[in-house]
Amino acid sequence: MIHSFKLDNGLRVVFEKINYVKSVSIGLWVGAGSTFENDENNGVSHFIEHMLFKGTKNRSASQIAEEIDGIGGQINAFTSKESTCFYSKVTAEKFEVSMEILSDMIFNSIISEESIHKEKKVIEEEIKMYDDSPEEFAHDLLSKIAFQNKPLSMPILGRKETLENINRKVITDYLEKRYTGPNTVISIVGNVEPSLVEKTVKKYFNGFPSSNGFKDKDIKYEFSRKIKGVNKDIEQLHFCLGTEGFERDNKSYYTLNILNNILGGSMSSRLFQNIREKQGLVYSIYSFNSCYKETGLFGIYSAINTESVEKSTNLIKKEIEKIKNGDIRKHEFDRARSQMKGNYILSLENTSSRMTILGRRELLYNETITPESIIDKIENVKYEDVMNSINYIFDSKKYNIAYIGNLEKHKHVEKILNDF
Numbered sequence: 001m002i003h004s005f006k007l008d009n010g011l012r013v014v015f016e017k018i019n020y021v022k023s024v025s026i027g028l029w030v031g032a033g034s035t036f037e038n039d040e041n042n043g044v045s046h047f048i049e050h051m052l053f054k055g056t057k058n059r060s061a062s063q064i065a066e067e068i069d070g071i072g073g074q075i076n077a078f079t080s081k082e083s084t085c086f087y088s089k090v091t092a093e094k095f096e097v098s099m100e101i102l103s104d105m106i107f108n109s110i111i112s113e114e115s116i117h118k119e120k121k122v123i124e125e126e127i128k129m130y131d132d133s134p135e136e137f138a139h140d141l142l143s144k145i146a147f148q149n150k151p152l153s154m155p156i157l158g159r160k161e162t163l164e165n166i167n168r169k170v171i172t173d174y175l176e177k178r179y180t181g182p183n184t185v186i187s188i189v190g191n192v193e194p195s196l197v198e199k200t201v202k203k204y205f206n207g208f209p210s211s212n213g214f215k216d217k218d219i220k221y222e223f224s225r226k227i228k229g230v231n232k233d234i235e236q237l238h239f240c241l242g243t244e245g246f247e248r249d250n251k252s253y254y255t256l257n258i259l260n261n262i263l264g265g266s267m268s269s270r271l272f273q274n275i276r277e278k279q280g281l282v283y284s285i286y287s288f289n290s291c292y293k294e295t296g297l298f299g300i301y302s303a304i305n306t307e308s309v310e311k312s313t314n315l316i317k318k319e320i321e322k323i324k325n326g327d328i329r330k331h332e333f334d335r336a337r338s339q340m341k342g343n344y345i346l347s348l349e350n351t352s353s354r355m356t357i358l359g360r361r362e363l364l365y366n367e368t369i370t371p372e373s374i375i376d377k378i379e380n381v382k383y384e385d386v387m388n389s390i391n392y393i394f395d396s397k398k399y400n401i402a403y404i405g406n407l408e409k410h411k412h413v414e415k416i417l418n419d420f
Contacts, residue, residue: 002358003194004368007202009181009210014358014368015188015197018351024095024190025355027087028102029363032178034154035081035292036216040165043158044174046079047123047166052086053077054115056108064101071097079156082292083363089352092191096200103204106179111171120163127157134238134404135284137230138301141402142240145226146297150219177213184208187359189351221295223398227418230404236303237405237413239313241420243398245289245296246389249365253291254340254377255385256298259393260289261336262328262386263319264300268335270319271300281305281312293364298393306410313420324394326387333383341378344371 003015032045055061068075073090075098086105090098130136140155147153158166186205188197223244246252257265264271264287271285285302304312347353348371361369401417 002368002370003197004362005198007181007206007208009206009208010183011181011201011205011208012185012362013188013197013201014185014362015192015194016354016358017194018189018191018354021191021351022092023089023351024092024098024188024192025087025089025351026095026098026102027085027185027187027355027359028106029185029187029359030084030179031082031183031363032084032174033080033082034156034158035151036178036214037151037154037158040162041170041174042154042162043123043156044166044170045084045178046156046158047119047163048171048175049077049079049084049086050119050123051111051115051171052105052109054119055110055112056104057110058104058108059101064105067101068098073098075101081152081154081156083360085356085359087352087355095190095192095196099200099204103207106205107207111168113168116166116168116171120166123157123163124160127160127163130157134232134234134236135301135303137232138238138240138402138404141228141230141404142242142299142400143297145228145402146223146242146400147221147295148226150221152219152221152292152295176209179208180212181208181210182212185359185363187355187362189355189358219294223400225397225399227401229402229407229414229417231407232404233406234404235306235406237306237309237403237410238301238303239309239417240299240301240402241316242297242299242400242402243393243395245298245393246291247293247295248291250291250296252385252389254381255389256289256291256296256393257340258333258336258378258381259323259386259389260287260298261339262332263287263323265289266336266339268339270322271302271316274319275302275312275315279311279315281308281315306405306413309410309413310416313416317420320394323390326390328383328386330383333386337378337381341375344374344378 006012071090071094075088077086088098144153246256263269275285276282282302282304287300290297403417
């Protein structure tokens with residue numbers, strides 16, 4: 001059974017007790033990500049994620065790691081475009097210890113100028129690592145052109161030049177604005193009594209301010225056709241096609257995920273089977289569906305042998321055209337829907353996955369939803385729903401194409417992709 005409550009400061013808590021496990025997964029979710037940044041402080045959400053592990057008034061950075069390791073637990077964090085999550089997994093008997101450490105990091109981090117200076121070097125190396133990954137680079141480039149000059153175009157890590165702008169005042173200002181009760185969710189899944197959850201949350205997390213220091217603006221996104229290539233001395237062409245999808249609370253959310261499974265979201269999908277398995281033209285090819293507050297991005301990625309670009313992209317176009325022409329068989333739809341349902345059910349066997357589902361849903365959708373409700377939503381998607389969404393998704397006037405490769409050596413690539 002899923003329980004939820006709210007503290008007087010606006011902090012929301014969602015909790016699910018599972019009797020048959022001996023662990024507990026905890027996630028502290030904050031509405032802080034790159035979409036809430038600007039050209040001056042881009043990267044600050046991710047920077048704060050790093051800084052809160054660098055020592056508090058009560059613990060050094062090494063002591064944080066040692067205490068968690070000493071109880072056999074795990075602690076980490078990640079930043080996305082719309083949220084930051086600090087998460088921990090420990091044995092149920094160490095639940096309160098883990099909660100105290102998390103609260104110490106959130107409320108008592110020192111954030112010294114010395115640690116800021118050091119962490120800038122670390123994050124610069126992280127940026128270089130992602131820039132050296134052609135797949136990551138292509139996805140970032142796609143976001144940059146598809147969401148041009150809008151918040152979703154901001155890279156999560158920031159850029160080297162914006163890192164220079166981040167100082168202690170920038171960090172503390174951002175913390176004051178976004179690390180607030182109403183903008184934070186704690187999700188907990190595991191073998192812990194509800195009474196202990198409530199008691200522990202109230203004990204350690206009453207320190208959040210009760211009002212937000214910001215008012216987010218609604219952003220209108222409009223898609224138009226844009227193509228951008230970047231020259232890099234690498235062996236393959238890394239290709240990303242992105243077009244307008246649905247915002248995350250759109251009724252067609254599950255419909256589009258099923259379409260994604262059919263096209264390229266699994267090993268049995270058309271792109272994987274017809275271009276990798278049958279033709280042997282690529283190693284990596286898949287489609288993806290990213291949903292955000294105001295819009296969505298549906299896309300295809302592939303790493304292609306530069307000599308096979310024309311043949312590979314023609315096959316991708318052919319699969320898109322077949323789907324646009326209504327060529328989806330009923331058994332394909334049934335298999336994709338069953339796969340989506342099965343993947344979701346399997347994820348429920350992991351307390352960390354359940355914690356993520358609960359926390360993310362509460363933070364981004366402002367709702368607590370049971371697994372049974374999600375399964376019902378998947379099962380209620382009809383074949384006709386998928387067919388009706390196809391022409392909206394595959395509108396070539398909205399295609400954004402990002403690609404990187406050795407363009408100086410293979411000058412034919414630009415014309416091929418401009419004709420896509």
